[in-house]
Amino acid sequence: MSTPEKAPSESRGPRSSMSELTQVPERDLFAVIGRGITKSFDNLRVLQDMPVNIPRGVTYCLLGPNGSGKTTLMRVIMGLVKLESGDIYILDEPLSRINIVYPRLGYMPQQRPLYPDLTVLENLEFYAGLYGIRGQERIRRIDEVLRVVDLPETKNRITGMLSGGMYQRISLACTLINSPDLLLLDEPTVGVDPVTKQSFWGYFRELTKEGKTVVITTHIMEEAERCDMVGFMRNGRMLAESSPDKLKEFAGLKKQLRMKVADPEGKMAKLVGEGLEVRIEGDILFVDVSDTSKMMEVLDQVKPMDFKVIEPTLESAFLKLAI
Amino acid sequence: MKMVQTGEVSQSLYRIWSVGLRVIRQTKRDRRTIVALIINPIILMLLIGYAFSGTFTGINLGIVELYSGPVQESVVNHLQASDTFSITYLASESEARKLISEGRIDGAVVLGNNAISLILDGTSPQVAGTITTVVQTGLQAAAAQILGSLPIRSGLPAVNTYYVYGYDLEVKDSVGPALLAVTIFFFTSLNTTIGFLRERLQGTLEKVLVSPLDRIELVSGYILAYMVLSTAQSAITFVILVVGFKVPIGGSLLAVLIIVLLLSAGSLSFGAFLSNFVTTEFQVMQLNPVVTFPQTILSGAWVPIQSIPGWLRPLSYIFPLTYACDALKLTLLKGASLADILYPDVTALVIFFLVTFFMATFMIKKEIA
Numbered sequence: 001m002s003t004p005e006k007a008p009s010e011s012r013g014p015r016s017s018m019s020e021l022t023q024v025p026e027r028d029l030f031a032v033i034g035r036g037i038t039k040s041f042d043n044l045r046v047l048q049d050m051p052v053n054i055p056r057g058v059t060y061c062l063l064g065p066n067g068s069g070k071t072t073l074m075r076v077i078m079g080l081v082k083l084e085s086g087d088i089y090i091l092d093e094p095l096s097r098i099n100i101v102y103p104r105l106g107y108m109p110q111q112r113p114l115y116p117d118l119t120v121l122e123n124l125e126f127y128a129g130l131y132g133i134r135g136q137e138r139i140r141r142i143d144e145v146l147r148v149v150d151l152p153e154t155k156n157r158i159t160g161m162l163s164g165g166m167y168q169r170i171s172l173a174c175t176l177i178n179s180p181d182l183l184l185l186d187e188p189t190v191g192v193d194p195v196t197k198q199s200f201w202g203y204f205r206e207l208t209k210e211g212k213t214v215v216i217t218t219h220i221m222e223e224a225e226r227c228d229m230v231g232f233m234r235n236g237r238m239l240a241e242s243s244p245d246k247l248k249e250f251a252g253l254k255k256q257l258r259m260k261v262a263d264p265e266g267k268m269a270k271l272v273g274e275g276l277e278v279r280i281e282g283d284i285l286f287v288d289v290s291d292t293s294k295m296m297e298v299l300d301q302v303k304p305m306d307f308k309v310i311e312p313t314l315e316s317a318f319l320k321l322a323i
Numbered sequence: 324m325k326m327v328q329t330g331e332v333s334q335s336l337y338r339i340w341s342v343g344l345r346v347i348r349q350t351k352r353d354r355r356t357i358v359a360l361i362i363n364p365i366i367l368m369l370l371i372g373y374a375f376s377g378t379f380t381g382i383n384l385g386i387v388e389l390y391s392g393p394v395q396e397s398v399v400n401h402l403q404a405s406d407t408f409s410i411t412y413l414a415s416e417s418e419a420r421k422l423i424s425e426g427r428i429d430g431a432v433v434l435g436n437n438a439i440s441l442i443l444d445g446t447s448p449q450v451a452g453t454i455t456t457v458v459q460t461g462l463q464a465a466a467a468q469i470l471g472s473l474p475i476r477s478g479l480p481a482v483n484t485y486y487v488y489g490y491d492l493e494v495k496d497s498v499g500p501a502l503l504a505v506t507i508f509f510f511t512s513l514n515t516t517i518g519f520l521r522e523r524l525q526g527t528l529e530k531v532l533v534s535p536l537d538r539i540e541l542v543s544g545y546i547l548a549y550m551v552l553s554t555a556q557s558a559i560t561f562v563i564l565v566v567g568f569k570v571p572i573g574g575s576l577l578a579v580l581i582i583v584l585l586l587s588a589g590s591l592s593f594g595a596f597l598s599n600f601v602t603t604e605f606q607v608m609q610l611n612p613v614v615t616f617p618q619t620i621l622s623g624a625w626v627p628i629q630s631i632p633g634w635l636r637p638l639s640y641i642f643p644l645t646y647a648c649d650a651l652k653l654t655l656l657k658g659a660s661l662a663d664i665l666y667p668d669v670t671a672l673v674i675f676f677l678v679t680f681f682m683a684t685f686m687i688k689k690e691i692a
Contacts, residue, residue: 078533099537107533109526115345116525117352122345129341130534132334158352174530 021087031056031182031213032077034088039076039236046072048236050086054215055229059204062217063224063318064233070217071110073233074184077215078107091182103131106180110187113171116160120151120170123159124177131178145173148203165196172203183207185216189223201226221315230314232321239321244314251317254288257295259304261285267302286310338536342544346518347551356514360552364506364560381629382450384408385419385431394465394480395434401461402432407453416440423487426657429629430454438481445486446656447627455484500655501624501648503560507553507583508590508644509615515545515594516607519687523598528687538684542595546588546680553587554580564655573658579651581661585672586647592679599686618642623649643675 021027021035032054039047046069054060062070075081077090079098088095091104114123124142128134133141146152149169154162162170168188175183189197204214208228216223224230224244231241240250261267264283271278271287276298279286285302289295299307350356386399402408411428413419419431419442429450433440441458443451462479522528531541557579565572597614601607621631622644631639639645650668653659661669 075529080529080532099535102533102535105533107530109529111524111526111529113526113530115349115527117349118345122348126341126345127530127534129344130338130531130536132337132535134337178534 021089027089028092029056030054030089031060032088032090032215034077034086037073037076037086037088038084039072039081040084046236047076050233050236050238051241052077052088052231052238053241054213054231056213057208057211058228059208059214059216059226060229060231061224061227062215062231062233063219063221065219068233069236070233071186072236074186074215074217078105078184101182103178104181106175106178106183108171108175108183108185108188110190112167114159114167114174116158118159119156120146120159120162121155123170123174127174127177133177141177141179145176148176148206149173150199164191165193168192169196169199172200181212183212183214185214187217189216189218189220221313221318225314232318234321248312248314248317251312251320253312253317253320254290255295255312256310257285257287257289257298258308258310259285259287259299259302260306261302261304271298271302334535335540339540339544339547342536342541343547343551346545346548350514350548350552360510360556361559363510364502364556365563367502367506381633382408382430382453383411383428383629384454385411385413385422385428387413387416387419387431387433389416389434390436391434392436394462395439397465397468398432398434398439398458398461401464402457405457407457416442420487424657426653432458435480438483441482441484443484443486446652447629450627450629451486458482498624499560499564500651501622503557503583504586504644504647504651505619505622505624506560507556507587508618508647510556511549511553511587511590512594512597512615513607513611515549515591516598516601516611517604518545519595519598520601520604520607532687538687541687542592542680542684545595546591549587549591550584553583557583572655574654574656575660578654578659578661578664582647582650582654582664582669582672585669585676586643589643589672589676589679592676592683595683596679596686618644621645622647643672646671646675 021033024033027033030053032052034050034052037047037050037052038045050069050073052073062073064070072081076083077088077095079095083095090098090101093101115126118126121142124145125138128138128141143152146155149172151166151169151173154166154170159167159170168191172185172188175185189200192200204216207214216227218224228243229241230244230247232239232247240247242250260283262283264280264285268278268280268285271285277288285304287298289298295309384402386402388395388399403410413422413431416431416433419428419433422428423431423442423444426444429447430441430443432454433442439458439462441455443454445451459482462482466479519528522531532538561572561579597610598607601610617638619625621628621635621639622642623631623639624644628636628639628645646668650659650664650672653664653668
């Protein structure tokens, strides 16, 4: 049911053209904006004529099953992968001038981005050095990022000896060393315990409050639910780009009424006769309702012994779209 | 405008310095590498120095016939019959000495009435040994043939051996300087191949490439670090040669340092270039012998180039290691100055570095997947 044609109009990518993006008047409101992004590896289309719209100052999640092209899209945005065709602006600069954007980018790759044989401090000093941060400023920045990730005491520990969660936090600290305006984090919470995961979301909120943009990739629903925006990818296509709530709506998901009733079969026949979608489990009926007034109507009619409203989850949207 | 440019250069240098410092810190923490750095040259020098001796062809030999008797004739016949030598007839002993010191012939036999002098190049002990052996055989043959028929048992002419450098070098001594080159080449290229591969497998290379650091700065940072490491290694080898093996060191230390730095920068870029063709450390171990063994064997480090069959010799002259070995032998043992080795040795090493540096920076693929 879900073809790109069904994607919301705001993110449907017509064929790219340079003029199209240069004409977007609010281009500078986007941290990343792209049209017609296409990339193949060995005749395999990894990204197919994809749009992307990442507003500034939000948490944006690239969500999709493994192999849907999330990482490739992220690397295209950073100029790590040569684009076949398409047009992208990053922090209001065209991709061809990505080099001048690098000082303002923070990238945390999926593979381990730290030198395991160096201490935490040495890793931070190295990355600070790449951005020309030195002297007193370097000391100050290192203290600052270590405070952000709550690990000031790990300075002199060998990075390879850190636990998974600590490692990810130090990776994030290294990514923050240049106070980037745009953070691109490839699966930042993989192998991280729930407590650390929680604190990551805290950091992200802090960062977006400062006006920074945080882009993450994930295939985990709960993480996507927590982002301001979700770009839902599948097979190298952008199926939808919107807030998690809107995405559920787009997937055609409705609230569900779970009702315990005395005469399930009879009630069901009646509801189905009205054109509603009904599922039965013993004496329990599940009815999809489009809005609150419809819900009240059904409740009035059925008069259940007990009922519950089930909100649609992003996971169900994901499953519905992914099929 | 000019201020901006100076600022950019200093920023760029600072980034290179950051990479160099990081590589040195990593090496410092790796004790096994440190030990290998010190132990490898010693073990190689001892093993190879004693274990190798080859069969020679194309040794350039000068013959000075001051006196022509039956014994002398027999020796000359013997030298001519052997296909080991290509023979030049010379007028005087002083001319022979001059040609040897210029490296144009490998040794000379001066046939006098009562004595036969062997003037040998002390820096190639194996070549010297071969000449000595053939002359001795010639004398024995002469003895067997003609001694009985001689009216007076005047005895055979005495054989005196002179080394042009006044020092009877042992094999290990002359191999030492070349081994310095081999160790630097091996150590640097292998470590960089693995170093760059690891950066690629970790996310570090990707993360570094998404920063103001460009590819030229990255490779330059590595070069900076390995120049320090190679200088340290050379110093160690040097001390071993001088203190341990009592090799007389002539020549300019500055020239030696320049050769070492050029070779190390070239080997590093070469290693970085190679890392583009491997995906595991296991493959590095498989690829490395294929790439480095021919060089080390044909470089004239183990065996003089004269003992390498003619059809293989063009390879020797392609390999940069050959020039590094030659340059180090010339400076350390023959006291050559930088000007003496500028062509072809230093020139060849500069070309080697420029070509590999270009290939290395060009090949650091951004597309890793």
